[in-house]
Amino acid sequence: MAGENYNDLQAFLAVVREGSFTRAAAQLGLSQSALSHKIQGLEARLGLRLLTRTTRSVSPTEAGERLQQALAPNFENIDAALAGLSELRDKPSGTIRITSSEHAAATILWPVLEAFLPQYPDIRVEVVSDSTLTDIVAERFDAGIRLGEQIAQDMIAVPIGPPTRLVVVGQPAYLDTRPPIATPRDLTGHDCINLRFLTHxxxxxxxxxxxNHALNVRVEGRLTFNSLGRILAASLAGFGLAYLPEDMVHPHIEAGRLRQVLDDWCPLFPGYHLYYPSRRQPSPAFALLVDALRYRPRNA
Structure with missing residues (x-):
């Protein structure tokens, strides 16, 4: 592949990924005019319009979307192969990009990184915390962290935490003034604080x-957040019931700030897993971090 074509295709993928010429140019270290010239040259050589530009956004055309889907996995493999060359050096190096839920980043990922990074000064880690179910291939992340049941089957999944529960909690003053809760159906008479997934x-x-009787309840309430931390704060302030990781609310239950309900209805879920594409060739730096994160039960 000619160097010019390779660079222009990289530029095209960056624009699609960022949805913005401004952000893509900053990421690539180019001026916006130089980036626009690259895209125009690529479109001219292909004889196809690849991007639709408006004053607010940039999105791929049908041809651009097909090109992006074909290119992204191949470029990922190229990047992984280049990163793999670091094994020829004395010290593992490179940047590892991880998308993670806010809770997993705080309770599992950061404690590991705090001990891991001082051992490997040439390894850099970028963590993006959000509640979305991110397409790690399309967004060019090396890996993601989510609960085991949320991971696509075509991914390699490595357990990094124990099984966990989500539990229903509310401020005692709130619960004392509302109808009792004996079954999940009783939640319909309560203010419940919702979690919105930004992906869909x-x-x-x-x-x-x-x-063995499973029940999913679509709860209602006056508040909706995409952050578990905000949901916790709202429940502590008495604005309704929250459904949160048990370890997150345990200190507040112990201190009497929250009270748990429906305990016998809250099952264990597969714990947090690190996942990445099965076709990915792990770099030495990535393999080291996976091993550091791997969950090892104390009685194993």
Missing amino acids: GGLYAWEFEKE
Whole structure:
């Protein structure tokens, strides 16, 4: 492949990934005019319009979308192969990009990184915390961290945390003034604080199970967040019930700031997993971080 074509294709992928010439140019270290010239040259050589530009956004045309889908995995493999050359050096190096939920980043990823990074000064890690179910291939992340049940089957998944539960909690003063809660169906008479997934815009349905009977409840309330931390704060302030990781609310339950309900309806979920494409050739730096994150039960 000619160097000019390779660079222009990289530029095209950056624009599609960022949805913006401004952000893509900053990432590539180019001026906006130079980046625009590259894209125009690529479109001229292909004889096809690849991008639709408006005053607010940039999106791929049908031809551009097909090109992006064909190129992204191949460029990822090229990047992984180049990163793999670091094994020829004395010290592992390179940048590892990870997308993670806010809770997993705080409770699992950061404690590992805090001990891991001082051992490998040439390894850099970029962590993007959000509640979306990110397409790590399209967004060019090396890996993602999510609960085990949320991971696509074509990914390699490595457990990095123990099984966990989500539990229903509320401020005692709130619960004392509202109808009692004996089953998940009783939640319909309460203010519940919703979690919205930004990926598809949907609200998370609270998942319950008892004696092999599973029940998903679409709760309602006056507040919706895309952050578990904000949901916790709202519940502590008395604005309704929250459905949150047990380890996140345990200190508040112990201190009497929150009270748990429906305990016998809250099942264990597969814990957090690190996942990445099965076709990915791990670099030495990535392999080291995977091993550091791998969950090892104490009785194993």
